[in-house]
Amino acid sequence: MNCSYHLIYDSGVRIEARRFATDQGCCEYHVILHTVRKESPFGNQLSDLTTTFDRLPDLLGEKVTPLFRRFFLSDAANQTPLLEPSLPKHCATSVVQQAPMDGSKIALWVYLRTDADTSGDYDTTIATANGYRHLWTAGRCTPLKNSYDETLSILGKYVTDLYASGCTLYNDCIRTWFFVQNVDVNYGGVVKARRELFERHGLTPQTHFIASTGIEGRHADPQVSVLFDAYSVRGLKPGQQQFLYASTHLNPTYEYGVTFERGTKVIYGDRSHIFISGTASIDNRGEIVAPGNIAGQTERMLENIEKLLAEAGATFSDLMQMVIYLRDPADYNYVARLFEERFDEIPHVIVLAPVCRPGWLIETECIAITGNGDSAFLPY
Secondary structure, eight states, rough: EEEEEEEEEEEEEEEEEEEEEEEEEEEEEEEEESSSSSSSSSSHHHHHHHHHHHTHHHHHHHHHHHHEEEEEEHHHHHHHOOOOOOGOOOSEEEEEEEBTSSSSEEEEEEEEEESEEEEEOEEEEEEEEEEEEEEEEEOOOOOSHHHHHHHHHHHHHHHHHHHTTTTTTTHHHHEEEETTTTTTHHHHHHHHHHHHHHHTTOOOOSSOOOOOOOOOOOEOSSSSEEEEEEEESSOOOTSSEEEETTTTOOOGGGGGOOOOSSSSEEEEESSOOOOOEEEEETTTTTBBBSTHHHHHHHHHHOOOOHHHHHTTEEEEEEEEEEEEEEGGGHHHHHHHHHHHHOOTTTOEEEOOOOOOOOTTOOOEEEEESSOOTTTOOOOO
């Protein structure tokens, strides 16, 4: 078993890569690409990143296949037309306006693995290995009159697509992301639509929900209020999913009207994947901890994440990547220093994206992998 960090520089790009492998299983990478030439035009920064993306198998020294990637843009309306011609047809690709806060115009998160048969396009990648079908879906949207109708339409179409792949929302969907334009106004429609559709598919407080992030994010089209990404796995057996609560620190989300799990652990024969939802500074009564204080909120947020990871048998050292969302650009310098000091070997990106409750100044989502599998299940 091996988890390692790699920092590579290539043609104006800083590559942060985290690798996980077992002695006999596949290798997994979470990689975040940052442009170094931050003052150059967007076209140049894009060219640097896409060139490096194409070279990742050589740079990482392994035959890895990208299954999912997300571009973080500073100005989607003007930058997406330049980006679209470079989008690969073989990798699910999410594009969202969440400006990287290091002064660049673009950043990129990529998930790659070895030893899988892959198919699909820029909308959905399907990876098949060891009896599992992994479905990464990106960039779903339906411009309608409001966020409620858009969310119902997006989720309804996603459910139909899952059925066509032999999956259900209840059994097989592991992770979702909702990027909401003007989240302070439009998030309520997302919450209402998701709750109604979930109830129709058996996802209730008495059963379970799905790990998720709901955060500010814009599409290039200003008429689009909601963007949606998701990850599902066909072939999981009963007992392979464990939902995380950290009830000493966090309350069930349904107590304040939303419907998602704080985190989900997926157990394979040779490893476990841990998906931590967007997590903020909250206590087990649903109240904001340290209102108006970025230092206090950051500490409580990290404490909450640590408790969720511990419940899954993991620690911060098992993290593969982190995405940090900030409401106020003025908080960037403090947060950037803290994460560089405490998580210098964890690929991470800090973006401008207000959290779904105005009082929350910061939120973080992350993915971890541990070698604690269960031989009762097939390996990843």
